[in-house]
Amino acid sequence: NAGVTQTPKFQVLKTGQSMTLQCAQDMNHEYMSWYRQDPGMGLRLIHYSVGAGITDQGEVPNGYNVSRSTTEDFPLRLLSAAPSQTSVYFCASSSRFRPSYNEQFFGPGTRLTVL
Amino acid sequence: KNEVEQSPQNLTAQEGEFITINCSYSVGISALHWLQQHPGGGIVSLFMLSSGKKKHGRLIATINIQEKHSSLHITASHPRDSAVYICAVRPNFNKFYFGSGTKLNVKP
Numbered sequence: 001n002a003g004v005t006q007t008p009k010f011q012v013l014k015t016g017q018s019m020t021l022q023c024a025q026d027m028n029h030e031y032m033s034w035y036r037q038d039p040g041m042g043l044r045l046i047h048y049s050v051g052a053g054i055t056d057q058g059e060v061p062n063g064y065n066v067s068r069s070t071t072e073d074f075p076l077r078l079l080s081a082a083p084s085q086t087s088v089y090f091c092a093s094s095s096r097f098r099p100s101y102n103e104q105f106f107g108p109g110t111r112l113t114v115l
Numbered sequence: 116k117n118e119v120e121q122s123p124q125n126l127t128a129q130e131g132e133f134i135t136i137n138c139s140y141s142v143g144i145s146a147l148h149w150l151q152q153h154p155g156g157g158i159v160s161l162f163m164l165s166s167g168k169k170k171h172g173r174l175i176a177t178i179n180i181q182e183k184h185s186s187l188h189i190t191a192s193h194p195r196d197s198a199v200y201i202c203a204v205r206p207n208f209n210k211f212y213f214g215s216g217t218k219l220n221v222k223p
Binding site: 042043048090092104105106109 | 157165
């Protein structure tokens with residue numbers, strides 16, 4: 001049981017490049033989400049999904065796309081990277097069923113630098 | 116308007132001191148989640164609690180759902196406890212709210 005996995009762990013991009021951050025979970029969780037974490041800003045929600053085929057925007061969605069074709073995978077796409085997207089990105093998942101309903105399981109994070 | 120407020124934002128302690136971190140929230144919830152993040156590290160779960168108190172080693176978490184308040188205590192603090200501590204709540208299926216985090220530095 002790997003939990004939530006993210007790849008890559010580190011990435012450096014040039015302005016204007018695109019890339020996809022991968023996230024997968026093997027807990028059959030319906031809810032998956034992407035956060036970015038910047039110094040002094042806490043965790044901010046980018047996009048989330050409540051099930052396969054269903055996604056919605058969070059607080060800071062601009063410049064990012066997501067899709068959810070399977071329960072397991074929730075990739076985050078940066079369309080045209082900008083220096084303002086330099087951040088640490090966390091993927092997380094959660095069940096809709098108790099007792100785990102209130103708990104989010106986080107991936108190890110991806111540290112992204114945009115030059 | 117912040118649905119979850121944590122205090123203090125920063126905390127420096129000497130090794131061995133008793134630490135308290137507070138979390139207040141304004142939304143209706145059934146349980147609260149405490150998380151820990153070491154510098155440069157991932158986010159790990161410490162406690163999930165819906166009532167009363169839970170203890171794990173030197174860490175104790177308490178919650179009063181009616182008063183919308185939770186505390187995280189660390190007894191006999193140690194430098195390895197230096198981390199950011201975050202509380203989180205889930206008022207509905209679509210949304211989690213996080214506190215801004217408490218950065219703890221325990222000096223030897």
